[in-house]
Amino acid sequence: MTAPWVRGPEWGSRGLHQTGWVLLPLRVFLGVTFVFAALQKLANPPFFDASSPASVEAQMRAVAPTSPIGPLVELSLHAGWLVGLVIALGELAVGVGTLLGLRARLAAAGGMLLAFSFFLTVSWTTSPYYYGADIVFLLAWTPFVAVGAAGVLSVDSFLAERRRPPGGDAARAATLGRRALVSAAVGSACLAGLTALLGRALHAATPVPRAAAGGGADQRSSGPRDHPANQPSPHPAGRPPPGMQAVTDVASVGIGQGVRFSDPATGQPAWLIRSGARRYDAFSAVCTHAGCTVNYDPPSKQFVCPCHGGTYSASDGRVLGGPPPSPLARIKVALSGKKVYAR
Ligand code: FES
Known part of the structure; x- marks a missing residue:
């Protein structure tokens, strides 16, 4: 018997299940990267300080003249810090959802949307185009939009299994699934903590101009x-x-x-x-x-x-x-x- 967090009922196909395992390294990479990017922003006060040249506002002002969605970017400048917060929280939700396999297809669609918005703004003038990372992230999300976690190490699968009528196998599967859920949550919390510490360490090690740091040129x-x-x-x-x-x-x-x-x-x-x-x-x-x-x-x-x-x-x-x-x-x-x- 296969445990439910490994293969949910909606992913009955063996081929699809194998696809989930094949995609797992990419899924972990995308999830960790988005969690890391979010925590790096949230742990970096100059990112939300409009007077800093490293702020989200400064970045938006800089890309607006060359972006195909420049007017929209300029309009959003009125609440630049809010845009930065939405981006950071969006990255966090996408990363956690992807790692846990929780609403995995929705998380992937969110990741794709974020990558597309970065591609249209910060990466739009990158030449040649393949030097920019955002177009790669944009395409890397596509298999997950199509198949989600494919039933592999997935909270979605666990929840789907819980909804099935009770039975011998289902009861055992639910027990195993609960353990998997707790393990995934604890693992994600540890990962988020480690990422935050790493983000803070990286931020502290990076020389910051005086305007960004508020002193100490x-x-x-x-x-x-x-x-x-x-x-x-x-x-x-x-x-x-x-x-x-x-x-x-x-x-x-x-x-x-x-x-x-x-x-x-x-x-x-x-x-x-x-x-x-x-x-x-x-x-x-x-x-x-x-x-x-x-x-x-x-x-x-x-x-x-x-x-x-x-x-x-x-x-x-x-x-x-x-x-x-x-x-x-x-x-x-x-x-x-x-x-x-x-x-
Ligand atoms: S440091 Fe300028 S694009 Fe990366």
Whole structure:
């Protein structure tokens, strides 16, 4: 006889049952990852702090101009912290449901919806597309939307068995199922606790810019600020330099401040930073890790990627921390008259 939490009545087919076991490693991975992602957000106060460059609001503001659902993202900005909370709790529900096999198909549909929303926002500008993880998660959920837990290690199966008429086998199965349910709950609680501890440890080990942490700037070398190669090219006053487009007025950006613009060469988001009276630097705002749009944090003079915490120097674009593999691309700038130009 097969225990009910292993094979419920609705999964009578042997082939489907085997599929459940084959899918189990992927199911555990997705469940653990979503629980981990949720706890990482819930244990990270800057994620809910609108003034932090690592907040969900900062991320939404950054992706809105390039996302196909940008207007919806901008509308949601009025309650950005609530969006962050819904995402975190949604990830938690999806992860726990998947691990326990509880409403497994619904949990998978929720996971798919979350991954799709991330794909349309944070991963939309990732190029090539396969560098972004969200499209992989989106597709990884599809078998679970179709078959759920397939009757393997599943609370759904246990509950279905409980609903069957009482009998010898059913009584024994219910006893076994109760044990399985308790074991699964205890295991999930332990897993959630471990994940929370790991999330906190990771958060504590990650250098956070001052604006995100609320104090204690991580001071680093300011880079080759006065290198002649970094100085804007001089041009006759008032005449636009050939092939360049005006970004902003000289006077409209304070020293130490930055302004977002679209890179004239690619149309992608970029940052212009004024670091001196007549010194301007411009960089692509596209993170070299997975293509999220980085934010500028004036107190720390760093670019901060809201997706995975990558940080870059705002003086030369070099990587200061996190997963980005290479610096931000520099964009050529020039001063002419009262305007700053870029190409
Ligand atoms: S996209 Fe991963 S750190 Fe920026």
